[in-house]
Amino acid sequence: MKYLMKYAAAAAAGAIAATSIAYAQAASPPRAIISIYHAAPGHQQALLEWLAQQDRIAAAAGIPASQIYAHTDGDSWDYLMIAPVTTDAQDQAADAAAAKMGLPSGPKVGLELRKHIQSHTDTYVVGPLTAAQMLDRLK
Template structure:
């Protein structure tokens, strides 16, 4: 019995057993938005996004990551942001949004669409690295 106990203890202490027992790594969920802007609305769209980023800042959240098209496919702007608002920031975000006077609900829908010719939303895991994502693969 002592040999069996010693073998079990050795097996559980091995790096392979530790990796197997460890919970799989969670990657943050991000929202990737790709916009093609209505003609003549590029500056107005960016001013609107800057206002929403200012609301985020007031609530203690980071601004969206903005990418501006320079060559290639027919999109104008790409925004990347966390897919979810942290629970401890929701009340602050709601208060900052209300204070800002920015539209919400259906009014937000109609306002932002004045600037957009086309857009897509994609939920993704990341940011991460290839090595970290591969390390999360089931053994």
């Protein structure tokens, strides 16, 4: 039994190491968009409802949901969102899902968003990766 446990642990460690190295050296590491929103006065709930609607559209299109963080102290933003970078095919699937739901799609999505915000920023990032995986990418 001890031998089996040691073998299983070694196999798991090897798989993790191989996956981590392949992941870190991949030609296209995972990417995300970090968005910071400043809600228009009185529109915090409406903005959250709009963001929830976008997650429902994404789910219908097979796109992972965004992660959202609410400001509690410090800077002036209201919500920070981390979302996957989508492909053209995923964007088309999201537009089709929105249209099927009777919701705005294409450029109209941005017009709807702007009703609920004072400003926002979008930053494209690589990750999530560990610090070790980032260092491996430098080699």
